[in-house]
Amino acid sequence: MKSYTYTRALQAAIIGIAMTGQATLARADIKDYEFQLVDKTIKKGDAIISVRLIHKPDGKPVPDAVIFATRLDMAPDGMETMKTTIEPVPSTEPGVYKFKAAFTMEGGWQLSLGAKVQGETGTVESKLVLKATP
Numbered sequence: 001m002k003s004y005t006y007t008r009a010l011q012a013a014i015i016g017i018a019m020t021g022q023a024t025l026a027r028a029d030i031k032d033y034e035f036q037l038v039d040k041t042i043k044k045g046d047a048i049i050s051v052r053l054i055h056k057p058d059g060k061p062v063p064d065a066v067i068f069a070t071r072l073d074m075a076p077d078g079m080e081t082m083k084t085t086i087e088p089v090p091s092t093e094p095g096v097y098k099f100k101a102a103f104t105m106e107g108g109w110q111l112s113l114g115a116k117v118q119g120e121t122g123t124v125e126s127k128l129v130l131k132a133t134p
């Protein structure tokens, strides 16, 4: 009886190790990362956009990503050639990235982001849609 219990405990431990291994593999997938808008609506004019980078499997914010590509244009309203200025500004909240942008027209804007995450290969690419109101 005692050895039976021991075997079960050993099996449970092995399964536990196997599952931990899978979790580690899942963690290494760049597709597990995603940018999300803190606010989907902004006022027309100069505005600060905040985006949160999260690791989807555990919902945790991801700090220290290097954002190397940004583009803001009116593709959602059929004006993909109408782009505007966007520049990064400092953020104090880990995992939240901020940008200053000039929303020169009300309507739908698409924010395209490209980023590298510390310790991961590949690139996070997100396209987010904002609405500029009067």
Ligand SMILES: [Cu+2]
Residues within 6 Å of the ligand: 074, 077, 079, 082, 105, 107
């Ligand atoms: Cu426009």
